Amino acid sequence: MERRIVLETVDLVKNYYIGRKIVVPALRGVSLKIYEGEFVAIIGPSGSGKTTLLNMLGLLDRPTSGKVYIDGIDVSNLNDNQLSEIRLRKIGFVFQYYNLVPILTALENVELPMLLAGVPRKKRIKRAKELLKSVGLEKFMHHKPNEMSGGQQQRVAIARALANDPSIVLADEPTGNLDTQTSKEIIALMKRINLERGTTFVIVTHDVEVAKEAERILQIRDGKISEVKKL
Numbered sequence: 001m002e003r004r005i006v007l008e009t010v011d012l013v014k015n016y017y018i019g020r021k022i023v024v025p026a027l028r029g030v031s032l033k034i035y036e037g038e039f040v041a042i043i044g045p046s047g048s049g050k051t052t053l054l055n056m057l058g059l060l061d062r063p064t065s066g067k068v069y070i071d072g073i074d075v076s077n078l079n080d081n082q083l084s085e086i087r088l089r090k091i092g093f094v095f096q097y098y099n100l101v102p103i104l105t106a107l108e109n110v111e112l113p114m115l116l117a118g119v120p121r122k123k124r125i126k127r128a129k130e131l132l133k134s135v136g137l138e139k140f141m142h143h144k145p146n147e148m149s150g151g152q153q154q155r156v157a158i159a160r161a162l163a164n165d166p167s168i169v170l171a172d173e174p175t176g177n178l179d180t181q182t183s184k185e186i187i188a189l190m191k192r193i194n195l196e197r198g199t200t201f202v203i204v205t206h207d208v209e210v211a212k213e214a215e216r217i218l219q220i221r222d223g224k225i226s227e228v229k230k231l
Helices: 050-057 080-090 106-116 121-134 150-161 180-197
Strands: 005-018 022-035 039-043 065-070 091-094 168-172 200-204 216-221 224-228
Touching: 005 050, 005 200, 022 050, 022 065, 022 200, 022 224, 039 050, 039 180, 050 168, 050 200, 080 091, 091 150, 106 121, 106 150, 121 150, 150 168, 150 180, 180 200
Parallel strands: 039 200, 039 216, 091 168, 168 200
Antiparallel strands: 005 022, 005 065, 216 224
16 A cells, blocks of 8 residues: 655745855755655755755745645645744654753643643643653653754654654754764664654764665755665
């Protein structure tokens, strides 16, 4: 049975403008499909359009032209409130610098997306505890980010990304701020979640070792995308 498409772009173009006349193309007609349960890496040199593409996939920015579909929904003409709702319920984010709220505990950070989604307190605390346990942090639930290592903070960020059971998790250089051993542990954790939960992951990375762990590798260069058969 063919897997469901959870994310698709069609002829995605993004231009930036310097003044009125100078056009800087960041994406030049990117079309891709991400299927349910995939573990995909997007690689490319600095300035190739990786982050721009991730911002489009995560509905953090709007394309100049082209289409983005999330779970079959054409998001091109949605307003900001509608886009926020889709981001909240269908997309999880993991960032290089974790982006945890410093005044909140690990438990509260994981709760936050569920709080925004209107999940009742008892239910969100129960799920947050389960998620922290699944990433090996049951003993750190009441620690704040400055009381945890970088690897532990990234585990909290992964648990938070899963809070609303998203269709897809987008990770932007998730190991970029970690040492080699911790990086391996974080990628292994993501792969385990991918296999056990069927969560779809798209990871933007410059790290070849991280990319090699992916089921499929997409390369972006000069704003165009192609599939890589082998690294």
